[in-house]
Amino acid sequence: MKHKxxxxxxxxxxxxxxxxxxxxxxxxxxxxxxxxxxxxxxDVKVYHSVEHALREKNCTPREWIVFNWCEGxxxxxxxxxxxxxxxxxxxxxxxGSTAWTLRMTQDKxxxxxxxxxxxxxxxxxxxxxxxxxxxxxxxPAIVKPVNQHGSYGIDEQAVVENDxxxxxxxxxxxxxxxxxxxxxxxxxxxxxxxxxxxxxSAGSLPAVEVVFHDQTAPGxxxxxxxxxxxxxxxxxxxxxxxxxxxxxVEARQRLQAACVQAYRAVRGRDYARFDVRLRDDQPYLxxxxxxxxxxCESAVTMSAQLAGLTYPELIVxxxxxxxxxxxxxAYAGALRPQPQAVTRLPRLFVP
Numbered sequence: 001m002k003h004k005x006x007x008x009x010x011x012x013x014x015x016x017x018x019x020x021x022x023x024x025x026x027x028x029x030x031x032x033x034x035x036x037x038x039x040x041x042x043d044v045k046v047y048h049s050v051e052h053a054l055r056e057k058n059c060t061p062r063e064w065i066v067f068n069w070c071e072g073x074x075x076x077x078x079x080x081x082x083x084x085x086x087x088x089x090x091x092x093x094x095x096g097s098t099a100w101t102l103r104m105t106q107d108k109x110x111x112x113x114x115x116x117x118x119x120x121x122x123x124x125x126x127x128x129x130x131x132x133x134x135x136x137x138x139x140p141a142i143v144k145p146v147n148q149h150g151s152y153g154i155d156e157q158a159v160v161e162n163d164x165x166x167x168x169x170x171x172x173x174x175x176x177x178x179x180x181x182x183x184x185x186x187x188x189x190x191x192x193x194x195x196x197x198x199x200x201s202a203g204s205l206p207a208v209e210v211v212f213h214d215q216t217a218p219g220x221x222x223x224x225x226x227x228x229x230x231x232x233x234x235x236x237x238x239x240x241x242x243x244x245x246x247x248x249v250e251a252r253q254r255l256q257a258a259c260v261q262a263y264r265a266v267r268g269r270d271y272a273r274f275d276v277r278l279r280d281d282q283p284y285l286x287x288x289x290x291x292x293x294x295x296c297e298s299a300v301t302m303s304a305q306l307a308g309l310t311y312p313e314l315i316v317x318x319x320x321x322x323x324x325x326x327x328x329x330a331y332a333g334a335l336r337p338q339p340q341a342v343t344r345l346p347r348l349f350v351p
Contacts, residue, residue: 003065004065006054007030007041008044012072030069050087051086051089065094065323066094068095081099084096096290107147115285120261121283121285122184122286129180140159140186150225150289154224156222189280191222192209194256196259202264207244208245212238241302248281251278251282255276271300274287
């Protein structure tokens with residue numbers, strides 16, 4: 001079935017001219033993938049209001065679905081949930097997670113609670129609202145701001161190895177991000193990125209292993225914000241990506257089960273990526289990204305390709321998932337959110 005698809009993307013006031021060129025090319029590839037399969041596609045750029053941008057195009061939710069690649073607003077980057085709030089108010093079917101999931105996973109404390117309640121293995125952890133008399137003795141440890149996304153606020157100094165360094169890093173987080181710090185046991189081991197795809201029949205794709213050049217200093221063995229978003233940092237740090245990694249049968253089964261379990265716990269929809277540390281074949285979930293990067297060089301794309309999906313096929317698959325929730329008859333009434341239908345997708349990689 002052919003769809004009418006809006007590629008919804010945003011402008012960010014902090015982007016450089018090089019960033020704008022890169023974003024434009026990413027958008028072009030997505031639209032090209034959809035058009036190659038006969039879908040009608042238009043792109044809509046959001047500055048300060050999703051509703052305003054969509055009404056200017058006159059693309060009604062009765063006829064169009066949204067491929068949601070909008071990360072926020074020009075002056076409010078990373079407001080994923082705000083974007084989705086607007087889409088749900090306007091009653092568009094869209095790709096990706098709901099506002100509930102986006103908000104819950106924006107707070108690392110809430111995310112840990114959801115995962116632990118579902119039996120998902122996570123590192124030992126402690127929330128710190130001050131740096132005095134911290135009840136912590138497990139080293140090395142990693143200190144994170146609780147309210148940041150995409151590993152923002154995590155660098156080499158985030159990994160601490162004694163009480164003095166811990167106090168200093170907690171103070172840094174409190175002063176810089178104006179939020180509590182999350183102290184976690186640093187899991188010495190392998191770093192893996194695992195994508196889960198689908199809904200009721202969700203399954204994990206082959207993992208991507210991040211291999212660090214320095215295997216001795218714990219602080220140099222973290223997938224930091226700069227590493228996630230800057231290829232220059234990859235090369236300068238000698239970072240490599242291996243897909244699929246060599247894993248024992250037991251490790252692979254545990255990894256896939258834990259990530260699908262985590263996907264259910266955070267009510268993932270369509271796709272999500274999980275950052276995992278593996279120690280002695282035991283996985284530990286260390287980060288949840290319900291709206292991961294989908295460009296042609298991303299970890300999600302690498303995993304999908306190994307599972308047999310080309311980049312255009314991955315993009316079309318996600319649009320199809322949104323289209324399954326598209327109910328044109330529902331748009332005759334008032335603009336209020338409608339219950340979302342559960343979609344089914346055959347497993348590509350069975351846990």
